[in-house]
Structure formats: C-alpha cells, structure tokens
Amino acid sequence: MDDDEVHVWTSVLDQYLQDGHCLATIAIGNDGDLPGELGRIQPPSDMVNSLAIGASNSQSETWERAPYSCTGPGRSPGLVKPDGVLFGRSEDEKFYVYSPVSHSIVGTMGTSYAAPLAMRVAAGIDALTDFDLTTNSIKALMIHNAKSEKHSQNEVGWGKLPHTPEEILECLDDEATILFQGELKPNQHLRIPIPNDANCSSVILKATFCINAVTDPEHPLHYTRSGLDITFRANQNKKNDEQQHPDAKRFFSSKELYLTEEELREDAHKWETTISRSKKFRLNTLEDPVFDVKYHTREQGAATEKINDLSPIQYSLVLTIQAIGDVNLYNSILQKNQTLQPLKVSTRIQL
The missing domain is CATH 2.60.120.380 (Jelly Rolls)
Incomplete structure (x- = not known):
C-alpha cells in the first residue's frame, strides 16, 4: 500500500460498501515477514468501510501476530490497520481445512483463512440475535471486543477478535x-x-x-x-x-x-x-x-x-x-x- 494514491480496487469497493448494506472482511496479505514497507498491508485491505483482518499464530492466551501477517499502519483516515487479527495458523498450530484436491483434511495457513473466520463470527452475531443489527453495529461489536494484550497497534490493530459470537454477546457479571x-x-x-x-x-x-x-x-x-x-x-x-x-x-x-x-x-x-x-x-x-x-x-x-x-x-x-x-x-x-x-x-x- 502506498500513501500517495488509493488503489482503484480499494476505492471501487469502498464506494460499494459506503451505504452500509454489506459487511466485507478483507485479508491483509501474507508478506509481513518482508522488511520495511514491503511488509505493509496490501490493497484492498486499506479500505475504510470494511474489516481488514490479519492472522494470529495461536488460539491460546499467549498469541502473537503470525510472522507472515502484514502490518500497518494504514492511511489517515484509516490509520488503524489491520482492524484486528484472528487465528490463521503457525508452524506449531495448524489451521485445518478440507481439501477438494486430495479429499482429505490438510493443515494450511494465511490471512485468507483468518478473514472468513471473522466473517463467520459476524454472521453468528446476526443469526443469534433477534434485533435488526446493521452491518456497522456488527463491525463495532467485533472491534469493541478485540483484545490488544499490549501488542503493537501496527501489528494487530485493535487487537485479537473473539472466535465465537457468544464472546461478544455476553457480558461479565459487573x-x-x-x-x-x-x-x-x-x-x-x-x-x-x-x-x-x-x-x-x-x-x-x-x-x-x-x-x-x-x-x-x-x-x-x-x-x-x-x-x-x-x-x-x-x-x-x-x-x-x-x-x-x-x-x-x-x-x-x-x-x-x-x-x-x-x-x-x-x-x-x-x-x-x-x-x-x-x-x-x-x-x-x-x-x-x-x-x-x-x-x-x-x-x-x-x-x-x-x-x-x-x-x-x-x-x-x-x-x-x-x-x-x-x-x-x-x-x-x-x-x-x-x-x-x-x-x-x-x-x-x-x-
């Protein structure tokens, strides 16, 4: 992502989403282990009307940004990027999916798996509630419940997003x-x-x-x-x-x-x-x-x-x-x- 101009893919998708009728989760890219600006988030994850999702290396409490997950910041406005991270796998903890090629369960990794996982949580929020939530509200609820755990904002944005909608919809006793x-x-x-x-x-x-x-x-x-x-x-x-x-x-x-x-x-x-x-x-x-x-x-x-x-x-x-x-x-x-x-x-x- 460059600061001097907005990629046409970013601008066109942002205009499609600006009416608030649709929520999109965007993978931020897998070049985070490259040096300097080469590891920065990739278009169209620099959109302001979407959820830009990076990858964490684990589902445990000792999680960190996965080394391949791209980093921020975004532009201003849109400076806090990614919006959050979710599990995308590491060498020690794999992300298992079904492969139609080998007809078996295989381990893989990438922000392209973290992004649809975030969409699954968003869809769960909408499905489990009886109220007509806007896409803005669902996005706000997810970011509101992100936990940064003192990680750098350029690496994890607002923090690690919850893995289940129940974590978002349930309050503590106090x-x-x-x-x-x-x-x-x-x-x-x-x-x-x-x-x-x-x-x-x-x-x-x-x-x-x-x-x-x-x-x-x-x-x-x-x-x-x-x-x-x-x-x-x-x-x-x-x-x-x-x-x-x-x-x-x-x-x-x-x-x-x-x-x-x-x-x-x-x-x-x-x-x-x-x-x-x-x-x-x-x-x-x-x-x-x-x-x-x-x-x-x-x-x-x-x-x-x-x-x-x-x-x-x-x-x-x-x-x-x-x-x-x-x-x-x-x-x-x-x-x-x-x-x-x-x-x-x-x-x-x-x-």
Missing part, C-alpha cells in the same frame, strides 16, 4: 454493554446519554463508534468525506465559565487514540470511520454524562456547500460500563432506563 444505532443527517447534532447507575467508587467506560463514510479517492489525504465530531460531557451541571456549556472532557483524543503518534492533523480522529477508547472515571465525577455527536462533511478536503444533497450516514456506538464488584449493574440500568431494550440471544446447540 458490566453492561449498550448498543446505539441509527442515521445522522449532515450537520445534525445527536446527544447520547450514558447511564451512571453503578454502585461503586469508579467505573470503566469503553466506547466504540463506527460509521460508513462517503469516500473521495482523488484526495487520499482527505479520503473520507464523512466524519464525526464527538464531545464527551462528564457532568452536565458543571458549566464552562466562558461558553456556559456543559463541561467537556477528552475521550477520543488523537494522541490517545493512535499509539504510533502519527497524526496528520490535531483532529485527525474526526474523519476516521472507527474509533475506540477505554477510560476510567471516579463515579462522583459523572453526573448525567453524555456523548455529543455531530456529523461533519467535506469535499476535496474542504467544507462543502452541498450539504443538503448528501445522504445520511449510519452510525453505531457500542458502550460498555464496567463497575467492578457491582453485579446488579445490568438490572439496575434496565430498570432506570425504560427506553433501552434487552437484546435476546438464541442458544446454540454445540455438536
């Missing part, structure tokens, strides 16, 4: 996960409330935003024409003295979001299609907290005058609230927030 999904019109403001019904001293908030962006392949530096401006307000009753607005705190800052410190602009994260962050707060600092979200647009890198002609974009927010030790958190949030609907999950019969 946490609750809430999914918000909908459409945003250009320049529309949206306020998303965050329940703070925990019975403890500190809470951990993890939030993952996902959108499908309209792309502009002629301007790779400003590739996405759609973006979200997200402000976290921890306390609505604490006003900013100058502007008389609820006090705002940094949640998705570019320096915290990109571990590689490779921002092209101070607000580079605004134009990303996926952002995820986890942060710990003392409960007494949170009073009716909210995310204020605004849909921004641009054309050829500048503000567009044709705002009314642009289509709405789909957005998804996955929010996990963890109150360590408070096992009644889930039920408490449901009782005090009647507009939330519990997601029913079917039970699979394992053979």
